[in-house]
Amino acid sequence: MESSDGEIIERVLGGEPGCFDLLVDRHGAALLGWLGRRCSGREEARELYQETWVRAYEGLARLEDPGRLRAWLLGIAYNLVGKRLRRAGALGFEPLGEREPHAAEVRDPLERAELGTRIQAAVERLPERQREVFELRALVGLDHAAVAERLGIREDNARANYYQAVRRLRSELGDELT
Amino acid sequence: MTGANEPEDACARVRERLDVLLDGGLGAVEAARDRGHMEACEPCAAACAGRERWGESLQAALAPGAEALDFAREGLAARLGQAPAPRRGGLTLLRGRAVRRAAAAALVAASALACLALLDGLGASGAPVGELVSSAMRELEAGSLPELSWPPSTAGLWGAR
Numbered sequence: 001m002e003s004s005d006g007e008i009i010e011r012v013l014g015g016e017p018g019c020f021d022l023l024v025d026r027h028g029a030a031l032l033g034w035l036g037r038r039c040s041g042r043e044e045a046r047e048l049y050q051e052t053w054v055r056a057y058e059g060l061a062r063l064e065d066p067g068r069l070r071a072w073l074l075g076i077a078y079n080l081v082g083k084r085l086r087r088a089g090a091l092g093f094e095p096l097g098e099r100e101p102h103a104a105e106v107r108d109p110l111e112r113a114e115l116g117t118r119i120q121a122a123v124e125r126l127p128e129r130q131r132e133v134f135e136l137r138a139l140v141g142l143d144h145a146a147v148a149e150r151l152g153i154r155e156d157n158a159r160a161n162y163y164q165a166v167r168r169l170r171s172e173l174g175d176e177l178t
Numbered sequence: 179m180t181g182a183n184e185p186e187d188a189c190a191r192v193r194e195r196l197d198v199l200l201d202g203g204l205g206a207v208e209a210a211r212d213r214g215h216m217e218a219c220e221p222c223a224a225a226c227a228g229r230e231r232w233g234e235s236l237q238a239a240l241a242p243g244a245e246a247l248d249f250a251r252e253g254l255a256a257r258l259g260q261a262p263a264p265r266r267g268g269l270t271l272l273r274g275r276a277v278r279r280a281a282a283a284a285l286v287a288a289s290a291l292a293c294l295a296l297l298d299g300l301g302a303s304g305a306p307v308g309e310l311v312s313s314a315m316r317e318l319e320a321g322s323l324p325e326l327s328w329p330p331s332t333a334g335l336w337g338a339r
Contacts, residue, residue: 042246042249042250046249049251050254050257054254058261116239119239159203170232
């Protein structure tokens with residue numbers, strides 16, 4: 001049976017640091033998926049991805065609820081991205097959130113299929129709140145309570161935005177995905 | 179009439195909230211009701227399966243590819259190896275808010291008890307506080323305590339220098 005996050009964390013804290021890789025395997029794609037959509041390039045995404053994991057590793061003993069590991073990781077990533085954006089703003093760079101669709105160029109070094117690019121673009125065109133909620137729910141895999149907490153909104157508001165986002169994407173993309 | 183419309187109404191209801199059902203957002207009773215309907219309604223079951231596949235495909239299309247993951251992870255093991263290994267310290271044994279709250283409450287209670295014990299042992303006259311209170315009660319009952327006035331006079335405190 002697969003170990004829970006809590007069991008793995010106990011092992012890491014109990015003197016088996018190598019077990020941390022299991023957490024990276026389990027949550028790495030969700031974290032990178034989110035970071036990739038927030039960063040201006042794959043190098044930056046990698047830097048923030050690794051920094052998030054290093055900080056999580058160092059602070060693992062402070063994690064109160066192992067069941068919320070992914071939300072906690074995302075919190076670290078949020079802070080790192082926020083710092084990066086503030087620094088970029090101070091230097092006069094364009095804020096990442098207002099750029100044109102960029103995810104396809106970031107997320108995968110391989111050339112994306114046309115459909116993938118269209119999906120990326122459709123997600124980028126969602127209203128900001130819907131997009132944030134959709135990414136946290138569908139891509140990162142947070143539950144609605146965690147999404148609401150992260151964005152500082154009510155849980156029913158998070159749910160409503162998520163369902164609106166899904167409907168909008170379906171009406172834009174049709175059934176071609178299936 | 180209601181009976182004749184019921185299947186269509188049920189289909190409309192199920193289709194309308196398929197996203198919520200698949201998201202786990204329906205209560206247990208309503209979810210069982212919709213799933214029960216789909217067991218008997220092939221078109222709705224097909225619509226549900228299609229919707230599920232659509233969601234999975236969307237997630238798959240948006241997830242980072244294996245190569246992107248490999249790229250992001252390159253060098254991470256070395257960085258983690260240089261970082262101090264996390265260890266559970268004494269304080270971090272108190273994980274979880276509930277445990278910490280209980281510990282804080284116990285600490286406050288222990289502090290209060292310690293203060294009382296200290297006061298009890300160090301009454302101004304050398305007598306234990308309990309004894310002082312009993313003595314004051316006796317004097318109060320006997321009417322020998324000085325009368326309190328309001329507002330309290332400060333003359334006795336600051337006066338006659």
